[in-house]
Amino acid sequence: NAGVTQTPKFQVLKTGQSMTLQCAQDMNHNSMYWYRQDPGMGLRLIYYSASEGTTDKGEVPNGYNVSRLNKREFSLRLESAAPSQTSVYFCASTRQGGYTDTQYFGPGTRLTVL
Amino acid sequence: GNSVTQMEGPVTLSEEAFLTINCTYTATGYPSLFWYVQYPGEGLQLLLKATKADDKGSNKGFEATYRKETTSFHLEKGSVQVSDSAVYFCALKSSNSGYALNFGKGTSLLVTP
Numbered sequence: 001n002a003g004v005t006q007t008p009k010f011q012v013l014k015t016g017q018s019m020t021l022q023c024a025q026d027m028n029h030n031s032m033y034w035y036r037q038d039p040g041m042g043l044r045l046i047y048y049s050a051s052e053g054t055t056d057k058g059e060v061p062n063g064y065n066v067s068r069l070n071k072r073e074f075s076l077r078l079e080s081a082a083p084s085q086t087s088v089y090f091c092a093s094t095r096q097g098g099y100t101d102t103q104y105f106g107p108g109t110r111l112t113v114l
Numbered sequence: 115g116n117s118v119t120q121m122e123g124p125v126t127l128s129e130e131a132f133l134t135i136n137c138t139y140t141a142t143g144y145p146s147l148f149w150y151v152q153y154p155g156e157g158l159q160l161l162l163k164a165t166k167a168d169d170k171g172s173n174k175g176f177e178a179t180y181r182k183e184t185t186s187f188h189l190e191k192g193s194v195q196v197s198d199s200a201v202y203f204c205a206l207k208s209s210n211s212g213y214a215l216n217f218g219k220g221t222s223l224l225v226t227p
Contacts, residue, residue: 042217
């Protein structure tokens with residue numbers, strides 16, 4: 001199993017450009033999440049999908065949109081990138097949600113917006 | 115709301131030293147508690163977890179006990195190795211936001227030979 005995969009690994013954008021970050025998992029997990037990691041801030045939740053066909057906002061959703069394309073894939077879109085969106089983005093998945101299930105993380109996408 | 119507070123880093127230790135990284139939390143209800151580790155350039159990996167009060171999570175020589183009375187989940191290891199150098203994140207999970215994780219800010223650990 002590859003686990004959680006993310007593409008691309010690195011990306012540089014100019015202000016105002018758009019892009020989509022891809023995430024896929026092969027563990028048949030129901031719930032998927034997007035987090036961003038900034039220095040000194042830990043990880044913060046952007047959006048999540050509790051199950052196929054549903055998406056909800058997290059702590060910092062402004063400037064982002066998501067699509068749960070199918071059970072495996074959960075993409076994050078920046079419509080008009082801003083320097084404040086320079087960050088490392090992590091996708092995660094978990095079998096069912098719930099208190100005890102472990103979340104598995106992808107390797108991350110390092111995004112720089114100039 | 116839910117929050118996690120962990121000690122500021124960086125923490126620098128000599129090999130074979132004793133490690134403690136403090137973590138306290140604020141949450142409604144009965145969250146599950148986790149420690150994740152991030153090695154340089156990589157994603158986060160689960161280190162250990164505890165799902166109810168007085169549970170002890172352990173893995174690779176690391177331990178943490180879920181203390182409801184002090185709302186704490188401190189990470190300990192008796193003898194650290196150079197390979198333990200990484201960033202450690204304490205996190206809690208509650209029913210908010212689809213059981214997403216609330217993370218502390220992370221503690222960087224450097225172990226020197």
